[in-house]
Amino acid sequence: MAIVKMKKLCVMAMAAQRQQLLRELLHLGCVEISEPDGKLADPAWSALLKRENSRLLDTKSEITDVNTALAAIKKYAQLKDGLFIQRHPISEAEFLGDETAERARTACKRIDSLLQTISGLQSEEGRLRAKRAALESWKGLDVPLENQGTAHVLFRMGVCPGSTDTGAVRQALGQHAAEIFEVGADKQQTYYFLICLRAEEQDVMESLRPFNFSAVTFQDVTGTAEENLRSLDALLAENETSRKAAEAEIVKNAPERDALRLYADRLSAEAAKESNTERLLTDGTILFFEGWAPAERMGQVSDLLERLGCAWEARDPAEEEYPEVPVQLKNNWLTRPLNMVTEMYSLPAYDNVDPNPLMAPFFILFYGIMMADMGYGILMILAGLFITKKYRPKGTMGHMFSLVTLCGVSTFIMGAITGGFFGDFLTQVVKLTTGADFALPSLFTPLDDTLMILVGAMCLGFVQIVTGMAISFIRKLQKGQVLDAVFEELTWWIVFAGIGVMALGYGNVVLYVGLALVVLGPIVTGKGLMGKITGIFGSVYNHVTGYFGDLLSYARLMALMLAGSVIAQVFNTLGAIPGNIVVFLIISLAGNTLNFALNLLGCYVHDLRLQCLEYFGKFYEDGGKPFRPLAINTKFVDIQND
Template identity: 50%
Template sequence: MAIVTMKRLRLLAMREDREALLDDLQRLGCVEVSEPTLDGREEESGAAELLSHLTPPDAQALSQAQTRRQEAERAMGILKHYGAKGRGLLTPRPQTSKEELCSPQAAARQDQAVAGVLAEERQVNALLAQGEKLASQRAALAPWLALDVPLESRSTPSLLVQFGTLTAARPFEEAAGAVQAASELSELREASAGRELRYCLLVCHVSAQEAVLEALREFGWSRLSMDGWTGAAKENDQRLTREQEENQAKLQQAREALASMGDRLDDLCRAADRAALDIRREEGRIKLRDTEQTFLLQGWVPAEQWEKVQAALERYPCAYELEDPAEEEYPQVPVQLKNNWFTRPLSMVTEMYSLPAYGTLDPNPLMAPFFILFYGIMLADMGYGLLMILGSVFVLKKVRPKGGMWNFFALLGLCGVSTFVMGAITGGFFGDFLTQLTTVMGMETPIVLPALFTPLNDTMMILVGAMCLGFVQILTGMAISVVQKLRAGKFMDALWEEITWWVVFLGLGLMVLGVTNLVLYAGLVLVVAGPLITGKGLGKITGIFGSLYNHITGYFGDILSYSRLMALMLAGSVIAQVFNTLGAIPGNVVIFLVISLAGNALNFALNLLGCYVHDLRLQCLEFFKTFYVDGGRPFRPIDLTTKYYDVVK
């Protein structure tokens, strides 16, 4: 239950062993490769110049692996769009070995599956584009279907032939009359008319060309090009219709082919996971530095895993050194948390906020009891807690999730236990569900669960208790801060920031109990002495008032913030009882069950998230601020992390 100690590894090995060595390190999953760096002593020795002559490996393999993963994911999306069924949400991930996943035969089969799906999809897209093109061509021909004239008709030295449009705002007869008035050696024929345009054919002798076109200008004549067409519009439309039918048949065949490829989904998942493994390895490889015969690897290894790494390195001719990072290097050291089954789920909360800085304190063991207890206090219902426990156990046993999903459902189960216990203390089972149900059923003595206290009847007591729990957590945070400062040799900081106010708190308690006021006076003396000793000039005086104001308002506000424990307990209980009461009004058991269960489902869903958010706020803002140092960088080794299969070592 701490931050894992890291060691910096520097390794010099032969280039011919590079791929095999990286594969071995990936199987171990405990080495993070980083960019080579030098400390001040090494820079002074001239090692920086030597490092500058080393070259990074080609990144082309990384780019290719990323492309392969994208193609595999896209192919999976295509098959699912055409009805392929993947593994269910609650189906555990199957297991495979790296050899089964990455063997040449398996890789060829996977790549062939991806290529086949993508090729078929390209065929579908090409047919869709062709269908759209044919449809647009038919739409362009539609206005000319009534015109039995070859569309390739062109002007001759003595005759002008133009296809064009007129505005539909004026009658066609006016335009035709204007053409006839301009010249008897001309004719204007209307093919069709729409809401805005009239589609017409103009034929006239070239001697009358200028007069006719001038006459049509006031009717909005616009010439249209019919290049590329031969034959009448109706003949072309019939040809395009046949092509559309053929295209549609081919499109249906291509879609049916994609729909029949559902059995390739497993190979696509394997292809995506194989690409993911290659990406993890290549991301480490591009951080190496090469010479003609050797390569340099620098990275981080958990101290407790070094023996396994050392055993793997012994199989290769190489030289390596292992050293502890200097304190000034701590910001660059990756962070890995080591927790047991009880505190590990809280990594979800810590990672959501920020990992602790290397060399500081892991907050999970200190936060776990408070987080789980506070969640149970806010939700406080046996029914809700039972649902959380059952859901957690079911998913953890059946689905076997990994990483963050495991943390989520494990935390759900722990909070469910706390919720159930607090519900038993307050007598809540989906609110007053049993009491209302037995009343609707007409029982003479309705079932009333026993309770030590209830949110409605003991609100003030719960409020005081919530703030007392908050005070305990704040004191815990202060105690942690004192220990950290004492270890760092900052006794005076601990004295003025925490110990002084402990004396004040103790003095207030003794004064309220009527024991003595001397301890409070001593605390006030320390409050005044702190700014006088540490301040300078006028700051000695202003520091006294600043210290009083900041600490009093700060501690008061922090403690008052814990009243949310009572508020959410009360709100959840009242909402559940309101829905139960509404369901009981008609006096029918079926109606009661429908209304009560629907209302409790809504109440449960809202509070499941609301309690988490408020609990998270209490930890991050009230608890962490007294001792927590964030900014840690997560430890990301080259390993066998995959999405669809669990790769066993």
């Protein structure tokens, strides 16, 4: 597999064909329209062009409305999507048809109106509850709240801090013709009803100042607090009835959920089209754009452009344009799931190599080595196949579950080799039920052959490191960097071979040749005497410590295999101690579930580290921009070809 070769497109068309051209490109799904940067080929006329206008803001507003309607249906109808959205197959004609779209628009407007009603009712409810809370503390007062007293006597409601001593307040008022009654109290405030002569109002208020007495009034409120509370309760009940009726009307729109979802996907496609519209340049009569298309699909692109009468050209990108060329990876069923890993790290540069086929065998094998259990492998295979077939997830989620399936196969195979099935689950079951000793056949086991597994893991690591060096060696030769290829890769291959020959007892000549090349490299490529001398020491130190550290990193293959096996066996042993098969199954199930969950993530993280650091570091050049063509990308439906 490889990086898809791209063609640089320059297209001119009549402005009147804009909608048809964009619609056809959307259907084709293989042309990325570049963001205009003003660097057109002919500056004499390029200044006459300006960006095309679009309905992108209106479309985004419609998307928001549809998503709001879907969220309302989900909330009030109490619908659950589950972990994955069930995609429905649909023809392109139905996807672009007007009937479903009109149903969705009507439902969207209806739900929006109901949501506004609910919002108003909720605001009114908040106002009523706030008013009720203010009156609640005065319900013990049987005096009408609007009553301010008589011609000579003043009635005044007020509050003091919750810690106020009522006895002290009354004592302070003892010299006045006044009386104060405690109506109620809470942690924050004490509520009082004050009666005094109007002629002494100022003196009474001055006596209450040390107690932080604050007057309270209720505007437009008549009757006692109790009467008002009953009235507010009736209004709140009426409000709740109206709100529930509006919510019930939203629930009645639940059958329109599929239509709304389809319309959401359609609007998403429209938004993509309108976004690309803004990248077109026009003077009102013609339009112009530049873009990228895969070379392998240029036949379809040229047929479309010729049919619409466009003036166009397609050429290979110049080397200085490589940083701007979008990257698309061409993969098969085996390597496609590894897009998840590559995209998480970074896409390769356009003139680099596709890492997926170079990484897939190692990633899948290493994962199986670390997990190494037939039971876990079966669970991964079943989960991956079930979710892929039933829900058909796309993008990263689709890649993830395809990768889970492949790694599950590897895990099962390595489990068969090491004799692991949920640790020693079968051994314990047979012993508990029959008393006989039983063990699955195996070539080796993590507990008995730990050193052999460690050596094997480091040998596999050496193979991957050498593979990365070989890729780098070929890439450097292709670029004409012969000396770098010789002194960075070939030299150390000779050193590695020399160490192997010496270990086998066939002499040290090959090793001496390699060491001589290690010294010669910095002398040939270095500048100045000091540069050559420091280059020798730097090359030896960096390469020796680098390769040694990289090889040690692969010890994690053995460590995770051993850890997973030991944890599973520990839980199985704990479950077998009571000698009851039911207790054993409960403890073993709980322990293996925990072990499986931890290893599922742990093995992925450590496998990812080996690929991205030890392997990619030898040859990989990242920095590629993802290829994002104008295409229909759906979330809720699968469009079938008509």
